[in-house]
Amino acid sequence: MSGLDLDAAALDRYSRQIIMDEIGVEGQAALCEASVLVVGAGGLGSPAIAYLAGAGVGRLGIVDDDVVERSNLHRQVIHTEADLDRPKVESARAFVAARAPEVTVETHETRLDRDAVAALVAEYDLVVDGSDNFATRFLLNDACTLADTPVSHGAVYRFEGQVTTVDGGAPCYRCLFEEAPPADAVPDCATAGVLGVLPGTIGTIQATEAIKLLLDYGESLAGRMIAYDAERLSFDEIPFAPNPDCPVCGADAVDSLDEISYTDRYGIETTDTPC
Template sequence: MPFSPDETRRYARHLVLRGVGGEGQQKLKAASVLVVGAGGLGSPVIAYLAAAGVGRLGVIDHDAVGLSNLQRQVLHRTDTVGAPKVESAGAFVAALNPFVAFTPHQARITQDNAAGFVAGYDLVADGTDNFATRRIVAAACAAAGKPLVSGAVSMFDGQVTVFVPGGPGFRDLYPADPDEADLPACEIVGVLGAVTGVVGTLMAMEAIKLITGLGEPLVGRLLLYDGRAARFTELAYGAG
């Protein structure tokens, strides 16, 4: 489908970018992405995928916007406190790019419903803040043969990786489930807001690479970010 004059102007810097161009932008327009979580990581993922022109964005989140979210969850505003996060995210996307179709899913993703949500999208980006949910999402994506961009943050640090059909999986990276008591929640230990921006933006970049075929995705590689040292470290997994 040809771009309208407004789309051509909007995506001008992509259209002249070697490696993306018109073909890559058409792939973005045709793509559908499910973002699990409209919080600290989901915010930059949603913002940059909407800005990039992903044709359909689905967002699943059961929560409402809280005042303490605003330190890092940049989709939301003071006047949206108390509103469902998916509603606030939808308003953000509509204001940013009217060419993106937005599908809100105000629900908690579970073992029972994950497969149904994942089935309707080409790719999934998971920015949830607990290990059990990340495991459920990864299992659903693996069963459906859908690529998954997975990110996590804590305090000053973060990580991102990509799981694709036929590649190293979630269990290659995490052979055993950690004790939940060893995974302190953000509410207890805190997180620097900008760290979620760094990692969430990296997640958006990986999603764009997967959609367009650009570059080398983080498959079988875990990228670690140390915010205090301003250092990235890469670890390989699942190589045999």
């Protein structure tokens, strides 16, 4: 898509945004020309994909190596019973095509790793991190921070959710969490469970962050983490400052992922690289 060269149906689809003074024709054009990489087409990625497509973001990349299972359906709202055993990226592509056919979807049916992450991030304006594991979360933080690509991180556990954004000179995820907790400290949702509606709340906040950043409007969560407690229905804001010794965004930060050696808990040990 280029500018607002849209057909009548698409113009009607986005009309409630276009009439907003804060968005207008120029803002909608910016969304139509933007690109977002969504990592994970599960509980967090599903609402993010739905609302980014609904907003008219022109190009969506979707990364996931999993297939749809019945136990996903109570929270992964872009998939249905008819999609069981189908790759999530293909189910997501079909959902977007039915919702906003002018949006281009690029699927990456793979698990993100350090060999591919830098090149993939470089293809998009912004990243939504809907991953479900610390390895991917830290890897995305490092790649996006080094590339100066904004990334919205989300996480959920039982009744609790977290969201923060890393953007430009703001502190990165490692300034908040230097490394992952011990492996047995935070069980995954298959073990601990998760309230079905919870990822919808967190993923929608991530989509909101992405849209605001693409519009260059409002205040992002850079330097702040929102902690959501669905049991008490409360939000707490946790500000955090840059860590001057952060190996990724600090004064002596590395220049590339090639200089990083990860520990078992995804902390960083820097390595000397040949001249």
